[in-house]
Amino acid sequence: MKIAAKIMLTAVMAFLPCLAQATAIDQxxxxxxxxxxxxxxxxxSVSAKNGRKPQLSSGTLAISRPGKLRWEILKPYxxxxxxDGEKIWIxxxxxxxxxxxxAGQAIGSSPAALLAGNNELEKNFVLRDAGEQDGLNWxxxxxxxxxxxxxxxxxxxxxxxxxxxxLFDSFGQTTQIHxxxxxxxxxxxxxxxxxxxxxxxxxxxx
Numbered sequence: 001m002k003i004a005a006k007i008m009l010t011a012v013m014a015f016l017p018c019l020a021q022a023t024a025i026d027q028x029x030x031x032x033x034x035x036x037x038x039x040x041x042x043x044x045s046v047s048a049k050n051g052r053k054p055q056l057s058s059g060t061l062a063i064s065r066p067g068k069l070r071w072e073i074l075k076p077y078x079x080x081x082x083x084d085g086e087k088i089w090i091x092x093x094x095x096x097x098x099x100x101x102x103a104g105q106a107i108g109s110s111p112a113a114l115l116a117g118n119n120e121l122e123k124n125f126v127l128r129d130a131g132e133q134d135g136l137n138w139x140x141x142x143x144x145x146x147x148x149x150x151x152x153x154x155x156x157x158x159x160x161x162x163x164x165x166x167l168f169d170s171f172g173q174t175t176q177i178h179x180x181x182x183x184x185x186x187x188x189x190x191x192x193x194x195x196x197x198x199x200x201x202x203x204x205x206x
Contacts, residue, residue, distance in 0.1 A: 024130070028139045028155060034160070035063075036065055038182070040180065043178050044176070057073045058073070068083055098198075137156070141155070162179060
């Protein structure tokens, strides 16, 4: 009986890495499948390849899947990204400028654009389990095409909750985002995903 128990324990231990891989990717699928709307606060750090001091910012986000998002940087310099499902509006109050892009071209405008899409993440990315770090299970997503603007991105989950994202872009920058005060499937006002350019601003790309 002891020998049989040892064999069973060895088999279970050998199978655990497979379970970990399935769990990390399953957490991502569970999040996409069961999240219709999302509201959260975020803290963002952007580090350049040259080792300069990271640029820090914070704000709020709201998502209504598929296709609608609101990514608002509040500190240190306000910036607003609004997606209505057809267009992405990027408002920079300091420059008094609004940039408009078609939603399909806006993947680089905000990390939230990835989360606001449909459930076809694997259509555009190769998914790989990236193990456990800082108490989170990580999934690494590598784009299948070279024009996405990203070399890869990582999503960190605790259970079914998305807690962090890391993005590595084509310019050598690393963006780290940590989410807090997360609400899944709250009722969100439709006005959150509409944008009208303020009077007097320059509108580019429309």
